[in-house]
Amino acid sequence: MPKKKKSTIQDIADQLGVSKSLVSFVLNGxxxxxxxxxxMAKKVLEVAKRMNYRPNYLAKSLRTGRSQTIALIIADIxxxxxxxxxxxxxxxxxxxxxxVIFANSDEDKEKFTAELSVLKNRQVDGFILIPPIGSEKELAALQKQKLPFVVVDRVFKNIDCPTVIINNYQAGYQATQRLIENDRRNIAILNVNNKLYTMQQRVKGYHDALMENGIATSPVLVKHLKFSHDKKLIMKAIKEIISAGADGLLFTTGKLTILGIECLMELGISIPEDISVISFDDMDAYRVTRTPISAIVQPLEQMSKEAITILMSLIEENTVAVENKNRVLDVDFVYRASCV
Amino acid sequence: MPKKKKSTIQDIADQLGVSKSLVSFVLNGxxxxxxxxxxMAKKVLEVAKRMNYRPNYLAKSLRTGRSQTIALIIADIxxxxxxxxxxxxxxxxxxxxxxVIFANSDEDKEKFTAELSVLKNRQVDGFILIPPIGSEKELAALQKQKLPFVVVDRVFKNIDCPTVIINNYQAGYQATQRLIENDRRNIAILNVNNKLYTMQQRVKGYHDALMENGIATSPVLVKHLKFSHDKKLIMKAIKEIISAGADGLLFTTGKLTILGIECLMELGISIPEDISVISFDDMDAYRVTRTPISAIVQPLEQMSKEAITILMSLIEENTVAVENKNRVLDVDFVYRASCV
DNA sequence: TTTTACTGCTAAAACGATTTAGCCATTTTC
DNA sequence: GAAAATGGCTAAATCGTTTTAGCAGTAAAA
Structure with missing residues (x-):
């Protein structure tokens, strides 16, 4: 069985007795x-169709220097x-x-660096990044190499690059404000990855809301966890804030919340009677929890859209309008029974 | 500012006054x-390092015919x-x-076909597919083109290709059996995508379990939905089975379950007092629902592993061992308070 | 009539690697 | 001492495109 070779531009040219340049021109409009x-154009199109011609993007990309591929490096899909x-x-x-090619860093700087490296070799045209803590050097290197990239959901000190984030301060502030309006005075916050500026901002919003309402902040109510996937850590933190008399709780990520709610259930603590709860990120699960959970809704669609728009402008025009370079988007809130 | 060009194998060769063949040999071990x-080998390595040489995978792939990339087409990431x-x-x-490059079909055959087409052009070495209903023709075409692919989570009539699925019949059977052991006699099943063989098998398992326990099956307790994302449809189905006196419920996908539980909550129906529940797929949410939900746990890690193993063997050896060609994996069960 | 412009096309270089075939000098074998 | 083997390297083809420069031939302008 003669393995039917895929047809190339040359095959079409041969069929018609013309040059492959001509075929290429026609095929590219x-x-x-x-x-x-x-x-002639009509004939080329006909033959291409008849031969079921499919352009080889590797060749195309090699020649044009565009792979029409971007890399997305996140923590965990x-x-x-x-x-x-x-x-x-x-x-x-x-x-x-x-x-889009995706890669997972697991919030690990080494993995992140490694993925970045192999994706560079693969000639992706640009990167959408959610870099782990301590990625400043990598980002600086990308800049020096003039590789297009956009950082999403995070901000890094001393790195002046295109970013798309939400207004974390505002979100933390308003959520806290809401808990205060619910007559909560011992409001705790469960946080993770506190070395990230964006996370610090969430906590800052929380602090300022308390302060401006004349509520003293208590260090024991502010918990910074090392990981969000370790239930034991979360259980410990929750027990501590409960002992300290917490009657309100703000989770700074959805992952924390799921495990956190599980802990609260196990401890027999009622939401919102014993403790009022609001969470960053709106998870599907929040609608089916014993008490539906209120959430800070990040505009994921808009974030993604803007990030891609910026990246494309970097790739295609090699620049991005100043007003689009550092986008800070407003969040939305959905209040459910967990805070009333 | 002279845009510092990326260094190529030729640059290294020039540095050392040798041929690029030599450099290529050394760099490829x-x-x-x-x-x-x-x-000489040592010198090449040194210079490569000093020049920060990074191989261009487009060129490499074009020449070798291997892109070191696979495509994953699923319904929705x-x-x-x-x-x-x-x-x-x-x-x-x-x-x-x-x-891996991923693409989403949204269970839409046209989208699936379109994605397949562009990914073929991009010269991926193989495909992992979760094809929508009615993809037989596409799969047959892939076979004729001798493109390596593995179908996961689904089986298609008349298509004899490598597959990795779970034992859907067994899973449906055992879950139903468990509900029966909980003294449920009016057991309903909420299903979707019933044109898929694998889904039919889940329902068949359900039916057979009832039959073998001498329980009459009632058509009104068997609901086949068109979509899993339409809450109205689900609400309607649930109201109907409740009216019909259902005291047990098997959901055939996790997505159905989340919305289904939401409906049950809204209707004020208690789990497991009023109705005992088991679901396919173990979602994070099941641990934080009012009543934790029991689940049929698909061995996702194993499925993925086997699928990739098969695909790699197809890509590299152009064949796969008979005993690995059609894998049927056993599921696990986690019983929580929703069925006791 | 010569120049200029246009029409329709082609040849060949280039992208950056891999790989085949083979060259030249030295060493080994008989 | 001639033939064969070995060691260390290179030239050139190739993968499938895009793109630049330019070549005939005819038509319009001078």
């Missing part, structure tokens, strides 16, 4: 520009927050005929 | 085989079931130095 006769973002990114990228 | 002197699978696939693929 440059017939007019390159003054190919209509009759199995985290719904990132998965949703990935989905929106893919939708948006496909509008530009771009495909 | 063929020094011994190609009898390059140790001293934002669905945790697929997202987890994607994560495991990525982990496994990276062991073979493969990257």
């Amino acid at each position: 440059k017939s007019k520009e390159k003054r190919i006769s209509d009759s 199995s985290n719904p927050f990132f998965a949703k973002m990935a989905r929106f990114m893919e939708i948006e990228a496909s509008k530009y005929e771009y495909k | 063929k020094s011994k085989e190609k009898r390059i002197s140790d001293s 934002s669905n945790p079931f697929f997202a987890k699978m994607a994560r495991f696939m990525e982990i496994e693929a990276s062991k073979y130095e493969y990257k």
Whole structure:
């Protein structure tokens, strides 16, 4: 069985007895520009169809220097927050005929660096990054290499690059304000990754809301966890804030919340009777918890859209409008029974 | 500012005054085989490092015919079931130095076909597919084109291709059996995508369990929905089975379950007092629902691992061992308070 | 009639790697 | 001492495109 070879531009040219340049021109819609006769153009198109011609993007990319591929490096695609973002990114990228390769860093700087390196080799045209703590050097290197990239959901000190984040301070402030309005005075906050500026801002918003309402802040009510996946750590923190008399609780990530709620259930603590709860990120699960959980809704679709738009402008125009360079988006809130 | 060009194999060759063939041999670890002197090999490596040489994978792939990339076409990466699978696939693929490009079909045959087409053009070495209903023709075409692919989570009539699925019949059977053991006699099943063989098997397992326990099956307790994301449809179905006196309920997907539980809550129906519940797929949410939900746990990691293994063997050896061609994996069960 | 312009096309270089075939000098074998 | 083997390297083809420069031939302008 003669393995039927895939047809190339040369095959089409041979069929018609013309040069492959001509075929290439026609196939790229440059017939007019390159003054190919209509009759010839038609023939080329016909033959291409008949031979079921499919352009080889490797060759195309090698020649043009564009791979029409972007890389998305997130912490973990199995985290719904990132998965949703990935989905929106893919939708948006496909509008530009771009495909996306994804990689997971697990918030590990070494992994992140390694992934970045192999993706560079693969000649992706740009990167959407959610870099782990301590990635400043990598980002600086990307800048020096003039590789297009956009940082999402995070901000890094001393790195002046395109970013898309939410107004974390505002979100933390308003959520706290809401808990205060619910007559809560011992409001705790459960946080993770506190070395990230964006996380610090969430906590700052929380602090300022308390302060401006004349409520003293208590260090024992502010918990910074090392990981969000370790239930034991979360249980310990929750026990501590409960002992300290917490009657309100703000979770700074959805992952923390799921485990946190589980702990509260196990401890027999009622929401909102014993403790009022609000969480960053709106998870599907919040609608089916014993008490539906209120959430700070990040505009994931908009974030993704803007990030891709910026990246495409970097790739195509090699620049981005100043007013778009550092986007700070407003969040939305959905209040459910967990805080009333 | 002279845009510092990326260094190529030629640059290294020029530096040392040798041929690029030599450089290529050394860089690919063929020094011994190609009898390059140790001293020269060392020099090449040094210069490569000094120039920060990074191979261009486009060029490499064009020449070798291997892109070291596989495509993953699923319904929707934002669905945790697929997202987890994607994560495991990525982990496994990276062991073979493969990257994965993902695409979403939304269970739409046209989208699926379109994605398949562009990914073929991009010269991916193989596909992991979760094809929508009615994809037989596409799969047959892939076979005729001798493109390596593995179908996961689904089976298609008349398509004899490598697959990895779970034992859906067994899973449906055992879950139903468990509900029966809980003294439930009016057991309903909420299903979706019933044109899929794998879904039919879940229902068949349900039916047979009832039959073998001498319980009459009632058509009104068997609901086949068109979509899993339409809450209204689900609400309607649930109201109907409740009116019909259902005291047990088996959901055939996690997505259905989340919305289904929400409906049950809204209707003020208690789990497991009024109705005992088991669900396919183990979602994070099940641990924080009012009543924790029992689940049929699909071995996602194993499925992903086996799928990648098969695909790699197809890519590399152009064949797969018969005993591995059609894998049927056993599921696990986690029983929580929703069925006691 | 010569020049200029246009029309329709082609040849060949280039992208950055891999790989085959083979060259030249030295060493080994008989 | 001639033939064969070995060691260390290179030239050139190749993968499938895009793109630049330019070549005939005819038509319009001078």
